[in-house]
Amino acid sequence: MRIDKHPILEFKKGKKVKFTFDGKVYEGYEGETIAAALHAAGVKVLTHSHEKKRPRGFYCAIGNCGQCVMEVNGVSNVRTCIERLKEGMVIKTQKGKGSIL
Amino acid sequence: MKQVEILVVGGGPAGLCAAINAAQAGAKVLVLERNEDLGGQLIKQTHMFFGSEKQHASVRGIDIASILFNKIYELGNIEIYKNATVLAIYDDGIVSAEINGRYMKIKPERIIVSTGASEKTLAFPNNDLPGIYGAGAVQTLMNVHGVKPGDNVLMVGAGNIGLIVSYQLMQAGVNVKAILDAAPEIGGYLVHASKVRRMGVPIYTGYTVKEAYGKDYLEKATIVKLNDKWEPIEGTEKDFDVDVLCISVGLSPLGELLWQAGCEMRYVGQLGGFVPVRTENLETTVEGIFVAGDVCGVEEATSAMVEGYLAGLTAADSLGYEIKDFEERKQDYLEQLQSLRSGHVGDKIRAGLDQVTIKSEAAVV
Amino acid sequence: MLERTGVPTAEQIDSVFPSEDRLAKGPVAVIECYQNIPCNPCYTACKRNAIKKFEDINDLPNINHDDCNGCGLCIANCPGLAIMVVDATYSQEEVLIKIPYEFIPLPEEGQVVKGLDREGQYVCNVKVIKILDSKALDRTPIVSIAVPREYMKVVRNFGI
Numbered sequence: 001m002r003i004d005k006h007p008i009l010e011f012k013k014g015k016k017v018k019f020t021f022d023g024k025v026y027e028g029y030e031g032e033t034i035a036a037a038l039h040a041a042g043v044k045v046l047t048h049s050h051e052k053k054r055p056r057g058f059y060c061a062i063g064n065c066g067q068c069v070m071e072v073n074g075v076s077n078v079r080t081c082i083e084r085l086k087e088g089m090v091i092k093t094q095k096g097k098g099s100i101l
Numbered sequence: 102m103k104q105v106e107i108l109v110v111g112g113g114p115a116g117l118c119a120a121i122n123a124a125q126a127g128a129k130v131l132v133l134e135r136n137e138d139l140g141g142q143l144i145k146q147t148h149m150f151f152g153s154e155k156q157h158a159s160v161r162g163i164d165i166a167s168i169l170f171n172k173i174y175e176l177g178n179i180e181i182y183k184n185a186t187v188l189a190i191y192d193d194g195i196v197s198a199e200i201n202g203r204y205m206k207i208k209p210e211r212i213i214v215s216t217g218a219s220e221k222t223l224a225f226p227n228n229d230l231p232g233i234y235g236a237g238a239v240q241t242l243m244n245v246h247g248v249k250p251g252d253n254v255l256m257v258g259a260g261n262i263g264l265i266v267s268y269q270l271m272q273a274g275v276n277v278k279a280i281l282d283a284a285p286e287i288g289g290y291l292v293h294a295s296k297v298r299r300m301g302v303p304i305y306t307g308y309t310v311k312e313a314y315g316k317d318y319l320e321k322a323t324i325v326k327l328n329d330k331w332e333p334i335e336g337t338e339k340d341f342d343v344d345v346l347c348i349s350v351g352l353s354p355l356g357e358l359l360w361q362a363g364c365e366m367r368y369v370g371q372l373g374g375f376v377p378v379r380t381e382n383l384e385t386t387v388e389g390i391f392v393a394g395d396v397c398g399v400e401e402a403t404s405a406m407v408e409g410y411l412a413g414l415t416a417a418d419s420l421g422y423e424i425k426d427f428e429e430r431k432q433d434y435l436e437q438l439q440s441l442r443s444g445h446v447g448d449k450i451r452a453g454l455d456q457v458t459i460k461s462e463a464a465v466v
Numbered sequence: 467m468l469e470r471t472g473v474p475t476a477e478q479i480d481s482v483f484p485s486e487d488r489l490a491k492g493p494v495a496v497i498e499c500y501q502n503i504p505c506n507p508c509y510t511a512c513k514r515n516a517i518k519k520f521e522d523i524n525d526l527p528n529i530n531h532d533d534c535n536g537c538g539l540c541i542a543n544c545p546g547l548a549i550m551v552v553d554a555t556y557s558q559e560e561v562l563i564k565i566p567y568e569f570i571p572l573p574e575e576g577q578v579v580k581g582l583d584r585e586g587q588y589v590c591n592v593k594v595i596k597i598l599d600s601k602a603l604d605r606t607p608i609v610s611i612a613v614p615r616e617y618m619k620v621v622r623n624f625g626i
Contacts, residue, residue, distance in 0.1 A: 003247045003273050007570045008147040008161070008605050011247035036246035044231040044318045054207070055317050057231025061238030062142075063135060064219040081238075082136060149545035149606075153523055159507035159543045161604070272569060286469040291501045292546025296471030299623040308472045318554025405506075444502040444524030464495040 001040045017087040033093060034063065034080035035068050045078060046070055049095055070094050102105045105131040105180075107198060108188045108209035113141020114402045115394025116215035117169045117415070118409030122237035123213070124176045126417035126424045131207065133185040133198055138245075141217055142237065143402065145244040147272070148265055152403040153292070155437060162402065163244075190362040196391070201287035211389050211416045213222030214359055215409060218352035218373060218395035223257060226312040232319030237267040244271045247381035251345035255322050256280040258306055261401070264293035266347060270302055278341050280306040281324050282332065290446070311338060313346060317398055322346050323403065352399045361395070362387050371453030372398035380459045381435065385406060390415045397456075400442075400450055468500060473584050484531035493536025493553035493562070497527045499546065511543035541566050542606035552618060556567075560612040562567050562595060563621060566610045571596055573626055581613055581621040589621050590614055 003011065014030030023040060028037025035058045045055040046068045054072065057067035063082040071089050072078040076098025080091070107123045112134030124130045138144055146162020155163045172181050185200040196207045220235035222228065232251065234242075236258065241248045254275055256267045259282035267277045267393040280297065285307050287294045294304060311325040311333060326337035353414045360366055364385040365378040376398050377385045384391050393412040394405035411434040416426055442450045468474045476587070484494045492493045497508065502524040509517045509527065516533035517540065521569035536551045547566045571578050573594045581592035592611040599607040 001249045001250075003243060003249055005570055007272050007568050008162075009244060009247070013247070024166070032246045032248075036242055036248050039242060039250070040246075041249045046231070053458065054229055055231055056229060058234065058238060059222070060220050060235050061241040062219075065135070065235075084137060147505075149543075151545050153506050154506075154510055159511070257569055285549060287472060290469055290546060291472065291547045292499060292503075292544075295468075295474065295498070295584065298472035299584050299586050301582070301625075302524060304470075304472050344590050386594060440523045441504045442605050443502055443522060446501075446503055447524075 001042065005034040007009045017085060019085060019087070019091060021047045022093055027070070030086060031084050033061075034072065034078075034083050034089070036087050037085045038080070038091075050096060069098070071098060078098070102195070102206045102208050103131070105129055105207060105209045106420055107131070107211045107213060107413075108133065108207060108275075109213045109215060110196075111135070111215040111217055111394070112139040112183075113183065113215060113217050113394060113405070114143050114169070115217075115405040115412075116164070116213065116353075117173065118139070118214045118406045119215060119393050119413035120179050121169065121172050121176065122410045122413030123417045124173075124179045124413075126414065126422045128178075128420055128422060130179045131180045131209070132179060133187055134181065134183045135186045135199075136175070137183055137185065139170065139181065143169075145237075145240045147244055147269055149402070150403055152441060153437075156403040156406060156441070157367070157387075158403075165406075173232075182260075187358060189390035190358050190390070192438070195368075210420060211324045213391045213393060213412050213416055214396055215392070215394045215405075215412075216355040216358060216396045217235065218354045220348065221351045221353055222309065223348050223350050225310045227315070228310075228313060230315050230319045231317070232311055232344050233313060233316065233346045235350065236262050236347040238347065239438050240266050240269060243275075244269060249273060249275055249345075251343075252276060253278055253343040254342075254345040254347055255324075255343045256339065256347045257310055258289045258347075258351075259280055259289055259294065259306065260285070260351070261293060262291035262298055262351060263347070263349035264289040266349065267297045267302060268300075270295070271302075275345075277302045278343055279303045279305055279460045281305040281308070281310075282310045283327055285309065298345050304451055305339075309333070310341075310346070316433060319344055319346055352395060354396045354399060356396055359385060359390070364390060367457050369398070369453045369456050371449040372457070374433060376453075376457055378457045378459060382419075382431075383412040384415065384419070398450065398453060404441050405439065407434055410434055474498060474500060475549060476619070483619065488531045489552065489554040492555050493538075493551050493564075494531050494534050495529060495536060495549055495551050497529055497540075497544075498548045499527050499552075501528060501542075504590050505545060507543045507545060508540045508549060513537070513538045513539060514556065515615055516625055530608050537542070538564055542603040547606070550622070552617075554618065556612060558604055559583050559615055561618045562610050563609045563613050563618070564608050565622065566606045567624075571609055571626065572599065573609065574623070577626075579611070579624040581611065582623040582625055584622045586623065586625075587623075589617050592621060592624055594624075
């Protein structure tokens with residue numbers, strides 16, 4: 001799902017890093033957003049709606065809408081569409097509304 | 102508490118241009134940008150911009166961003182905090198912000214709010230399925246991060262964003278099955294429409310989304326033709342096997358801070374939603390708070406940049422900075438805006454602006 | 467039609483095409499810009515003043531085909547990619563059409579590709595004669611294709 005060649009753009013990727021999503025190990029590039037790394041790995045469902053538990057992915061990808069919140073390194077409600085990926089991040093599907101630290 | 106002369110909230114095209122002109126006039130400027138990257142949506146615009154040379158016409162948006170960044174670094178008196186979200190503008194003029202996880206208070210003498218806009222959504226059954234994304238979101242994913250949104254896309258909205266993103270999806274090697282729009286005519290520039298059309302992408306005007314289908318994510322979408330009362334016509338459904346549905350049905354201004362600051366806001370449909378009442382100098386009804394860009398009316402980025410330059414100039418002038426050729430430059434910006442909006446495609450914008458622009462000082466009294 | 471589908475009518479295409487006389491004299495720019503939008507880089511790009519100064523930036527481009535030598539500087543400068551250069555003197559059977567093409571892979575010179583019309587539908591095979599992709603073109607390569615004369619006003623794109 002990654003774009004290898006582009007007529008206009010060159011993508012300068014960060015170094016390859018490993019992270020976990022719900023216990024499974026994934027690879028992505030440092031500095032890209034968590035949502036982008038997950039999408040590139042084929043993960044589209046980032047969370048579920050609170051009441052009807054419907055699957056949710058990102059919608060705006062620029063931090064406006066809050067559809068993409070996940071638990072990152074133990075912190076709830078992280079907007080993964082703008083949070084940048086780092087080596088060793090522990091990313092989990094959030095249960096419900098998450099906790100406030 | 103940090104003291105600054107001019108605080109710019111939002112480092113997109115409008116905010117950067119505002120900062121450049123204010124700093125050029127001599128003011129100490131602080132730009133707070135919510136994201137890790139400056140440039141707002143310019144950093145994903147791979148197409149050449151319209152307008153004239155003054156607005157960098159025929160330069161790609163990504164390269165306009167670089168031009169503005171270079172100007173900022175040359176100037177030197179612009180401080181920039183990234184990952185900085187403004188939380189509030191209080192009655193006493195104090196602004197609070199969260200910067201890299203830390204709380205901060207700022208006392209600016211003038212504020213230029215250039216927070217931009219956010220993508221609207223569309224109501225239809227299962228519109229919350231993953232795979233249904235804002236068109237701008239898809240543009241960010243592919244043009245900033247180099248990730249394809251999927252294999253087969255249906256684009257909802259034949260405005261400029263819908264047409265441009267369709268073209269860019271094809272440049273990224275993604276199949277665009279069709280573009281549809283509920284309006285009877287294409288809303289975006291026809292040259293953009295012709296560009297995607299001759300790549301073989303059909304444009305269905307007078308159609309809307311009937312329903313999306315899929316278990317965990319989008320697998321299929323059905324569209325339906327509308328009659329002249331905008332009601333679905335039974336039997337005109339078309340199915341598309343797509344894993345991405347892009348929604349490009351307009352933007353709505355991000356005016357929360359203006360509401361909170363007590364600026365008079367009016368609902369103007371032509372400008373995308375609630376927008377601030379402002380003078381020709383782009384000052385709101387709260388003295389010292391200026392606006393520029395999509396937050397004061399959704400338009401093209403070219404107009405946002407000119408508004409930014411204007412607000413930066415007038416905000417610095419209001420601080421008492423002596424600006425050479427102030428009147429002349431102000432008139433030039435006003436004329437640029439007028440010409441960008443003067444054609445038929447600007448009808449809506451002009452009608453909208455008429456409802457929120459305080460024409461002259463005399464009109465206020 | 468154009469407003470609903472994005473495809474100009476034959477009459478619209480005729481209205482922007484140079485005269486037969488002018489076409490017979492060599493390469494010339496054809497500007498398919500049918501809508502008043504705020505944009506004038508074609509005028510700025512033209513070094514021969516064939517494209518006249520815009521009184522209002524929303525005016526349609528006004529080109530004097532007799533002053534145009536088909537140099538093609540305007541092609542890659544048009545943000546709408548609405549300009550092509552047509553050389554009707556290319557050969558007895560074929561005309562040469564120079565169009566902007568911002569996709570990859572680029573074809574090879576000499577390659578036979580599918581000529582497409584303004585709806586992206588296959589018309590006939592066309593041969594790629596030349597590809598310009600200099601720095602000045604700023605990632606808008608210009609591809610010259612040889613098109614059977616009868617399809618001069620029909621072919622506007624190609625597919626590989």
